[in-house]
Amino acid sequence: xxxxxxxxxxxxxxxxxxxxxxxxxxxxxxxxxxxxxxxxxxxxxxxxxxxxxxxxxxxxxxxxxxxxxxxxxxxxxxxxxxxxxxxxxxxxxxxxxxxxxxxxxxxxxxxxxxxxxxxxxxxxxxxxxxxxxxxxxxxxxxxxxxxxxxxxxxxxxxxxxxxxxxxxxxxxxxxxxxxxxxxxxxxxxxxxxxxxxxxxxxxxxxxxxxxxxxxxxxxxxxxxxxxxxxxxxxxxxxxxxxxxxxxxxxxxxxxxxxxxxxxxxxxxxxxxxxxxxxxxxxxx
DNA sequence: ATGCAGGGACGAT
DNA sequence: ATCGTCCCTGCA
Numbered sequence: 001x002x003x004x005x006x007x008x009x010x011x012x013x014x015x016x017x018x019x020x021x022x023x024x025x026x027x028x029x030x031x032x033x034x035x036x037x038x039x040x041x042x043x044x045x046x047x048x049x050x051x052x053x054x055x056x057x058x059x060x061x062x063x064x065x066x067x068x069x070x071x072x073x074x075x076x077x078x079x080x081x082x083x084x085x086x087x088x089x090x091x092x093x094x095x096x097x098x099x100x101x102x103x104x105x106x107x108x109x110x111x112x113x114x115x116x117x118x119x120x121x122x123x124x125x126x127x128x129x130x131x132x133x134x135x136x137x138x139x140x141x142x143x144x145x146x147x148x149x150x151x152x153x154x155x156x157x158x159x160x161x162x163x164x165x166x167x168x169x170x171x172x173x174x175x176x177x178x179x180x181x182x183x184x185x186x187x188x189x190x191x192x193x194x195x196x197x198x199x200x201x202x203x204x205x206x207x208x209x210x211x212x213x214x215x216x217x218x219x220x221x222x223x224x225x226x227x228x229x230x231x232x233x234x235x236x237x238x239x240x241x242x243x244x245x246x247x248x249x250x251x252x253x254x255x256x257x258x259x260x261x262x263x264x265x266x267x268x269x270x271x272x273x274x275x276x277x278x279x280x281x282x283x284x
Numbered sequence: 285a286t287g288c289a290g291g292g293a294c295g296a297t
Numbered sequence: 298a299t300c301g302t303c304c305c306t307g308c309a
Contacts (some may be wrong), residue, residue, distance in 0.1 A: 018291075107291075114290035117306065163304025168293085205293045226291040246292090248298065275291085 010092025011048055011064060017093055017276040019215050021106055021119050022126070022218060031140060034128055035099030038133050038140045053135040063275050073220075073266045077273075080263060082236055086273040093132050095272055100183040101176060102143040103216035104198075107208045108168045117161070124160040125149075139172060146176035159219070168203020175201050183217070191219045206252050214268040223259040223267045228278040233259070262271055 015023045016029065022033035029042040032137060038053040039060070061067060079083035098106075109121045122143075129148050130141035144152075150173035157166035158174040163283040175181035194217060198209040210224035225233070230247065234240035239255060247255065263270040 013290070040304075111292040112303080113292090113305075114307085117290075120306090158304080161305070164302090207292060211291075224291075227289095228291070241287070249293090249298080 006044070008050075008070070008091065009064065009066070009094055011094075012043075013093045013276070014064065014096060016045070017090075017272055018279060019096055019272060020098055021110075021122055022102075029134065029136070031138075033102070033122075033130075033140065033143050035102050036131065036145070038112050038135050038141045038142065039063060040135060053133050053140075062099070063096055065095055068094070070094070072270055075268050076264045078135070078264060080270065083263070083270045083273060084138045086277050087232070088135035090273060090276055093273060093276060095269055097218065097222070099143065100212070100216040101146050103144070104172055104183070104204075104212045105149065105169060106217075107211045108172055108203050109162060109165050110204075110211075111165060111168075111205075111208065119237050121165075126248040128160065147207055150177040153270075165203065170199075171202035172204070191221055194219060195222075205255070206249060209247050210256065214271070220266045220268045221260050223256045223263070225256055225259070225271075226275075228275055229271060230255075232274045232278050237262075250277065 012030065018183050020032065022028055024032075029032075029040060032039040034052070036058065037056055039050070040052065040225050041048045041060075074087050076096045078087060105125075106118065106122055110118050115207065126141040126143055129144035129152060131141055133140045149169065152170075154166045154170060157169055162169060163202060165282075172181070176183065181197065186197060187199070191213060194213060195206075198204050198212060199206070204212075207224055207226060210222040213219035214222035223229075227246065230240060233255065237272075239258065259271070260267045
């Protein structure tokens with residue numbers, strides 16, 4: 001990938017914005033688990049250089065959504081003055097298009113916990129049940145396939161630190177394996193219908209569904225509302241006044257819908273900038 | 285020490 | 298619609 005193509009894009013900020021969990025920095029290089037391959041990028045004077053193990057064509061463009069028309073998306077989001085400012089401050093932040101199965105498993109593990117815990121769970125799963133990949137002389141592990149995941153027992157999942165999330169992970173694995181849940185098809189389905197399908201899976205609620213839709217199923221209008229986004233909406237827009245700290249399903253959908261209306265077709269981009277902004281100064 | 289929060293969702297009232 | 302509970306860990 002020629003650096004010039006990606007001069008205005010910063011994978012480091014994108015990863016640090018909390019949308020993907022399995023990335024780690026080694027010296028000046030970053031390595032990430034992306035489904036069945038390991039991604040790498042490194043900083044150089046001219047920008048960033050990417051590679052993947054094994055070598056796979058187009059995976060960088062795919063993962064970092066380099067085909068998105070960022071200018072037009074930015075222009076649209078800039079109708080909101082706060083977002084316009086954030087776009088300037090954190091200009092290199094982009095949404096990613098993660099491996100959909102990995103993304104779904106990841107966010108199922110993310111409920112009611114924190115980022116370090118999520119990383120621990122997922123890295124443990126990868127190490128135990130993923131494929132070993134050597135990159136730059138170091139050992140990495142791919143994310144286990146749905147088939148591999150479906151063969152893990154609940155006690156084994158709990159041994160990975162999943163706790164009560166083990167049942168949800170099993171339900172997801174079962175759904176994908178049985179064909180009940182067809183993630184590839186959901187990429188081509190509209191937002192509302194795709195969300196309905198995801199919500200059928202045990203352990204997947206509205207917030208997780210929106211994360212998966214936004215971060216892996218190309219639904220840029222998805223607007224996941226976690227505790228931080230809720231705070232942002234309360235602080236900067238006063239939208240949460242009548243709501244408490246916790247949102248009911250009804251309130252979640254109501255709020256998510258008004259966010260979609262306010263921020264436009266690519267509301268999910270605005271969400272990611274808001275999330276990153278709210279998390280400044282925090283160290284996971 | 286004990287409590288509590290941390291990218292929620294489920295099940296019983 | 299509200300409320301307790303779920304597993305686990307770090308931190309105050």
